[in-house]
Amino acid sequence: MITLVVLIGLFGCSLGQYRPNPAAGSAAAARIVSQTQEGPNPDGSYAWSYDTDNGISARETGRPKSADILEAQGEFKFTALDGTPIQLIYVADENGFQAQGAHLPTPPPIPDAILRSLEYNAQHPEEDDSQRPAQGGGFRSG
Incomplete structure (x- = not known):
């Protein structure tokens, strides 16, 4: 029993020593200077803004664009x-x-071979296989 009381006392003393780092919490201490x-x-429209110190x-x-679509920009x-x-x-x-935003990542450029392939496909739609009917089977029993 005495050991438990001593452990609880030590734990309480260690909690009393804890001090949060004020630099880490400085963003949380920002004051709103205008809002x-x-x-x-x-009509469903709205606007808000704020600035901090x-x-x-x-x-x-x-604003609503239609009954089920809201458009927001900011x-x-x-x-x-x-x-x-x-x-x-x-x-x-x-x-x-x-x-x-300038900080957002951008996709890598499309490789030249892929660009040439896309240009070829656009210039030759008659060779597009997606419009042909599928061939039957492909599996041969032997």
Whole structure:
């Protein structure tokens, strides 16, 4: 029993020594310096924005395109930990979320051989095998 009391006491003392790193939590301590919100309006449109004292900002506007499709567009900006400025501009609609930003990865270029093949196929649609009826079988019993 005494061992249990001593272990609980040591655990309590060690918890009292814990101090979170204030630098790691600095982003959580950002203050909002401006903020707006409009809507939802009777037509379904809305808009919001905010700016913080550490340079983070975000904005979005949205409206219904049809009964079941909402279109939203906006942007956000901040500075990455390595000092790189990040800006993302986006549209979200029936085609999904489409983002643009200099920091986003880009696909590698299409190899020349593939480009030539695509050009050939476009110039020779008469040779397209997808329109031919499938040949029967292919398996021979012997």
